[in-house]
Structures are given as structure tokens and as C-alpha cells.
Amino acid sequence: LDELESETTASWRKVVEPLELLYDSFDRVTSVFELLAAVNQTSEMEAAAGRGMALARGFARRLQLSTALYTLLKRIRWHPTTWLQHTHKQVQALDYWIGKMEKGGVNLPFWHASSKIATFRRLDEEEAELKRKFADNVRQGTAAFHLTLRDGQHLRGVPHSTLAAMAAAARHRNLTYSASSPGAIYPPISDPPLDGAAPTSEWGPWTVTFDPWVYDSMMAYCPTRRIRQLLYQSYESRASQAPWDNVPVMERLLQVRRSRANLLDSASYPDLAGRRRTSSSNNAKEWLDQMLTPVASAAVRLVLRMVRLMVESEARGVDVWGSMHKSNDLQSVSATGKRLFIRRTKDLSLRKVAKFVSYPVYLASFAVPVRRSARPRVNMKILRWAERMLRNTTFSQPDCVSLLASATTSFRPWDAFYWGRLAFSKESLVQHGVAPDEIRNYFTLSRVLSGAFGLFNRLWGIHVVESDDDKPPVWHPDVKHYQLFNGSDLLGSFFFDPFARPNKLSVPFTQTLVKRSEAHSSTSVRTPIVIVSTYIQNPELGEAALLQLKDVQDVFHELGHVIQNLLNRVDEVLIAGTTILSLDFLEMFSQFYELWATDECV
Incomplete structure (x- = not known):
């Protein structure tokens, strides 16, 4: 330099x-x-x-x-x-x-002043440290949570792979089986183990963690509403209380970004960041406001289908609202749900209430039963009217909120995961004759990749070749290496790291490792290399990896980023790949390619 x-x-x-x-x-x-x-x-x-x-x-x-x-x-x-x-x-x-x-x-004209230079550098350094601190708080808060369950009745219906993962987490913490604890599978397929035996997927104990596929599975399949509520509120507040409180981190980050933008002659940080976008922040807000009415109406239609299913299930005696169990282990939930203090390492035990007890919308403590509700959970007259009106009509977002509140005030976010899955499963059975859970058996990783790579050829005439004998060094044995060709011309290559592991980033991502360049040789162009990482549940030894629909969509999404990078023909390394692409277009191509994952022809 x-x-x-x-x-x-x-x-x-x-x-x-x-x-x-x-x-x-x-x-x-x-x-x-x-x-x-x-x-x-x-x-x-x-x-x-x-x-x-x-x-x-x-x-x-x-x-x-x-x-x-x-x-x-x-x-x-x-x-x-x-x-x-x-x-x-x-x-x-x-x-x-x-x-x-x-x-x-x-x-900028003030750069001759050393104090201004020092201020800018200090803000730049502080912003980087705050972003690192934010991510670290989320990571540590996520890793710190674990909740042990010993009553398998609350896990009946949870997939076997999730039960096995939670039993493995319990073994990792040296927990043992307690005699007479109910199993998670009914009728049981094996005899109860001896007291003090190692945890098993059928008999437990089971330790719930915030590994993404464990958390998602518990929220979608756990039949006990109170456990889902505990998991949801704990997950949402995992980085909002000491020692991993991100509230002051975010407040300071906003101040630093505003000060930094002002030094660079911008009115606000959104204006500064908007220089690499296709539209101003005000135009973006106007566009989002235009989208709000149809999106809110569609969301309420979906919620009403869930509420309808909840009403039908309650009529069959299902504990839809979580009123049949209580526990002294759930503590200090604020009315807003913003802060939740729980004993993360304590076993959770729920016991049945002697008679039906209703609870108000907000609870100061789950341990104390309160007065009986004066009205039913769902206003059926308004529910039927809302269902009829929303079939062919859209309402504004405030009207949608009022409409849903008139039908019921008891529906909560932790209901959406569970009842949304049941509603979707019911519709899938009616329309296609198969439940979504059964579809997973067809989504082996090899089959999904074959479909995605085959689509490459159908759309663009390119093909993918896996490296076997000439595979470059990798950071883990699960990582595969592929090359992308147009005929005999090499377009680039990519590494694929598919499975979840301890300490691995738990969200899918694609990263450019080497950019396309003609600056390194006068006779040839250096081809790009990218990394694709997903968080698919690792299969048991000797078994094929089975993907959930979301995993399939994630794979297609990230492969969309691969195409976006490897098919780019810009040879100037300073602007190669997606370097100069507007930030609001970075996800557009991958979002479109993700849509092919659920297309019938694929």
C-alpha cells in the first residue's frame, strides 16, 4: 500500500x-x-x-x-x-x-482535522465491536438454555429424530432415567429401563435445547401448550437479560450509527445505507405500506383456519388452551412477555389441574390459578362472519387486528407453530392424499441435490460434477466439493457443508471464497469459488439424510446464490460477483430459485 x-x-x-x-x-x-x-x-x-x-x-x-x-x-x-x-x-x-x-x-472537508479523523475511526471501531458483541450475546444466550422433561406424555407426537436428539443432549449432561416416568411413545414399543439407566428416545429424560431443528420440531409437535409457551418466550428473550442483554448494545449501536452518518454528511443511517439500494428508505416504507393490506388479510385468513381447528379439537376434549396443567417451575413472566426469567437447568414437571380453570390473557405467574373467565375463548358468531368476509375481501392492517381480536384474544404465537402444522397437514391430506410429515421420506439429500442440479441443466444448459479423486482439502469430512461446467468450460466451483454440528453457525449461508479475476494471469481467467452451508439434521449412522420441506427450500435458496456468483462474467476482481449489486437485489435471484423447490415439474 x-x-x-x-x-x-x-x-x-x-x-x-x-x-x-x-x-x-x-x-x-x-x-x-x-x-x-x-x-x-x-x-x-x-x-x-x-x-x-x-x-x-x-x-x-x-x-x-x-x-x-x-x-x-x-x-x-x-x-x-x-x-x-x-x-x-x-x-x-x-x-x-x-x-x-x-x-x-x-x-469530506473536515479530514484535515485530526480530531474528526479520530472520532470517525473510534465510531467505526465501536460499531464493529458492538456488532460482534450482539452476535456473541445471541450465541451464548442460545447455547445456555436447556430444559429437561421427564414426562413423556407431553412429547407424544414429537418425531423420533427429535426425541433421539433430546435424549442425546440429556446423556451429554449425565442425566439418568427415573423409574415410573411415562414414555413418549404410546403404546410403548419397549419395556421401561431400570432406574438410573441412560436416557433413551422412548423413555427419556429429554433435554430440550435451542438447536434450530429441535426448537422448531418442539414448537410444531409438542402437544402441551404451556411447554410451547415456555420455549417460545425463552427463545425470544434469550438475549434480552443479563448477562447477555442486547438492549443496551442495540441502543448504543443506534447512537453510533447516527453519529457516523452525521459525520459523513447524511441525515440518518438509513440514508447512508440507502446509497447502495435502488430506492430511498421513504419509498421502501411506502411500498411496504401498500403490501400491508393484502399480507395482513392473508395472515388473518390463516390464523382463522387455525382457530377453527382449535375449536373443533377443544370440542373433542383436547387441552387446546393449556388450562389443564400448571407448574411452579414457570416464573416471573411479564405482561408484555419481553422479559422471562426461568431456571434454565431445572427439570420441568407439569401436573393436571383438578378441574377446568381459565386464565386471563396475561399472567403474573403460571403457578397461581385465577378467576374463571366470564366469556368463551372464541366468539363463534364473529369467527364465522370473519371467515365468510375474508374469502373474497381484504381489510386494512388495523381492521385485521380488530377483527381477529373480536373473534378471539387467546391465540398466541406459540399456538401458530403447532396448529399451523396441523391445519396444513389437514389441507394436504384433503388435496393430495398425503401428510407433509410423510413427504419427508422422499426428500433424501441425494435426491434433492439431483433435482436441483438437474434444474441447472434444464434452465441454463449447465451441469454439476462432484469432485472425488481430485477433491481439495476440506474443513470437515461431511463437506463435498462440486464443479460447475458449461459444456467443457469450467464456470467455477463450490463447497457444500450440509449438516448441523456443535459450534457451527445454525443458519444457512453462502459466502464467496475466491472471486472471478483476469488480473492474475494474462492467458486465463481465474474462476470463482463459493461456500454453501446449511443446517440439516445429521442422519443416524448408515441412514440417508431426510430433509424437511424447509431444508429443501434452504438448499434451493443457497444454490440460487451459487448460480448468481458462478455465472457472473465480470472479470474485474474489484467488482466481481455480487460486489456492486444493489443490496435489495442480493436475495432476489435466490428467492426465485427457491420457488422451484415446490414446483411440480421439479
Whole structure:
């Protein structure tokens, strides 16, 4: 960088080509570092990541605030013969980097003042630390929660794979079976184990964690409403109480971003961030407001179908509203549900109430029964009227809220997961003759990949080849490597890390590891390499990996990002891939490709 800043000849060969090699080397190192931190989120890796990213931010900041480099780039860009000597992509690269440096503050008039420079750097560093702290609080709060259940009656209907995962979590904590504890499978398929035996999927105990597929499965299949409520509120508040409270972190982050935007001559942070978007924040809000009416109406239609199913189930004696059980282990839930203090390591035991007891909308404590409700949970007259009106009509969002509140005030978010699954299953049986849970048996990972790769060929005439003998080094044995070809031409390659693991980032993501570039060779173009990571439940030894519909959609979504990166033909490494794509378009292609996952022809 020192040599680049001392250059006096403002030309593409003397300035931009060295910048391409310099920034590409930096980008490749940091990309590998970020990848390893995402797939192995340990305390050691976190400490190393903190030190490494601090160095990376220092270099990136110096590069972005280099007035000498900025002056050279502007001289090249605004030279009278620029359009004659450079390609359109080269001019785009110049415009992008000049704009990037200006957004970083290199051209503001106050940069001669050292105090202003110091303030900007301090805010930049503090913002990075706050974002790291936020993510760390969420990660630690998520990992800290575990709830042990010993009564299998509350788990009847939960998939066997989830029961097995929760039993494994209980074994990991050295818990043992207690004699006479009911099993989760009825009628039982095996005899109860001896007192003190290791946990099993049928007889427990079962430890619930916030692993995504365990949490999602419990919310969708656990028949006991109080357990679902506890899990939901604990999950939503996992980073909003000490020692992982993100409330002050968010408040300070808003202040820092506002101050940083003001230093860069922007009225607000949304205005600053909006420079890489296709529309202003005000226009985006107007568009969202236009979408609110049809979306709210569709949401209420779905909720009313769930409420209808709840009413029908209650008539058959099902404990729909969770009024037949109570527990002294659920503590201190505020009326707003914003803060929830629970004994995370305590076993949870629910006992039946002697007679039907109704509870008000908000509870100060689950342990204390209160007065009997004066009216039924659901106003059937309004429910029927609302169902009829919403068949062919839309209402504004406030009207939708009022309409739902008139029909029932007892429906809660922890009801949506469970009853939404049942409603969808019922409709699927009527329309297709098969339940969604049974479809999973057809969604093996190999079959899903075959369908997704086959679609590549049908849409664009390209094909995927898995690397076997020539497979490059990988960070885990489960990781596969694929190459994408157009005929005999290599377009790029990608690594696929499909399965969930301890300490692995639990959300699907795609990351660029190497960008397409012609700067590294005068005779050939370097092809791009990307990483795809999903969080599919690891199959048992010798079994095929079976995917939920959401897993299938995640795979298609991330492969959409792969196509978006590998089919991009921009050879200038400074703007290759999705670098200059508007932020609000980054997800558009992958969202469209995800729709193919549920198309009948696929």
C-alpha cells in the first residue's frame, strides 16, 4: 500500500492492477478466516477472530481513507480519454471504488482535522465491536438454555429424530432415567429401563435445547401448550437479560450509527445505507405500506383456519388452551412477555389441574390459578362472519387486528407453530392424499441435490460434477466439493457443508471464497469459488439424510446464490460477483430459485 500511495503515474497498469492484486489477497485471507469462524464457533476461535478482524479492519480503514490513492483513481477516471482507453467494466470498477472511498469519508472537508479523523475511526471501531458483541450475546444466550422433561406424555407426537436428539443432549449432561416416568411413545414399543439407566428416545429424560431443528420440531409437535409457551418466550428473550442483554448494545449501536452518518454528511443511517439500494428508505416504507393490506388479510385468513381447528379439537376434549396443567417451575413472566426469567437447568414437571380453570390473557405467574373467565375463548358468531368476509375481501392492517381480536384474544404465537402444522397437514391430506410429515421420506439429500442440479441443466444448459479423486482439502469430512461446467468450460466451483454440528453457525449461508479475476494471469481467467452451508439434521449412522420441506427450500435458496456468483462474467476482481449489486437485489435471484423447490415439474 505504501508503494501504491507513492505512485506518481495515474494509469490503470500502475495503480488499478496493483490495487486489484493487493485487495484480492486481503479479501481471500479474510474470507477464509470468516468461514472457519462460522463453522467452528468456539471460545478459542472467537478470541482469534477478534484479534484477526481487528487487524483486518485497520488495513481496510487505511485503504479506504487513503487520500493519495483516492486522488490517483479520480485522475484515471476523469481523464479525457478514459472512455477510449478503458472498458465499461473498468470504468465501473473505478466508479465503485471512488464511491466506496467517498462513503468512507475520504473526501469530506473536515479530514484535515485530526480530531474528526479520530472520532470517525473510534465510531467505526465501536460499531464493529458492538456488532460482534450482539452476535456473541445471541450465541451464548442460545447455547445456555436447556430444559429437561421427564414426562413423556407431553412429547407424544414429537418425531423420533427429535426425541433421539433430546435424549442425546440429556446423556451429554449425565442425566439418568427415573423409574415410573411415562414414555413418549404410546403404546410403548419397549419395556421401561431400570432406574438410573441412560436416557433413551422412548423413555427419556429429554433435554430440550435451542438447536434450530429441535426448537422448531418442539414448537410444531409438542402437544402441551404451556411447554410451547415456555420455549417460545425463552427463545425470544434469550438475549434480552443479563448477562447477555442486547438492549443496551442495540441502543448504543443506534447512537453510533447516527453519529457516523452525521459525520459523513447524511441525515440518518438509513440514508447512508440507502446509497447502495435502488430506492430511498421513504419509498421502501411506502411500498411496504401498500403490501400491508393484502399480507395482513392473508395472515388473518390463516390464523382463522387455525382457530377453527382449535375449536373443533377443544370440542373433542383436547387441552387446546393449556388450562389443564400448571407448574411452579414457570416464573416471573411479564405482561408484555419481553422479559422471562426461568431456571434454565431445572427439570420441568407439569401436573393436571383438578378441574377446568381459565386464565386471563396475561399472567403474573403460571403457578397461581385465577378467576374463571366470564366469556368463551372464541366468539363463534364473529369467527364465522370473519371467515365468510375474508374469502373474497381484504381489510386494512388495523381492521385485521380488530377483527381477529373480536373473534378471539387467546391465540398466541406459540399456538401458530403447532396448529399451523396441523391445519396444513389437514389441507394436504384433503388435496393430495398425503401428510407433509410423510413427504419427508422422499426428500433424501441425494435426491434433492439431483433435482436441483438437474434444474441447472434444464434452465441454463449447465451441469454439476462432484469432485472425488481430485477433491481439495476440506474443513470437515461431511463437506463435498462440486464443479460447475458449461459444456467443457469450467464456470467455477463450490463447497457444500450440509449438516448441523456443535459450534457451527445454525443458519444457512453462502459466502464467496475466491472471486472471478483476469488480473492474475494474462492467458486465463481465474474462476470463482463459493461456500454453501446449511443446517440439516445429521442422519443416524448408515441412514440417508431426510430433509424437511424447509431444508429443501434452504438448499434451493443457497444454490440460487451459487448460480448468481458462478455465472457472473465480470472479470474485474474489484467488482466481481455480487460486489456492486444493489443490496435489495442480493436475495432476489435466490428467492426465485427457491420457488422451484415446490414446483411440480421439479
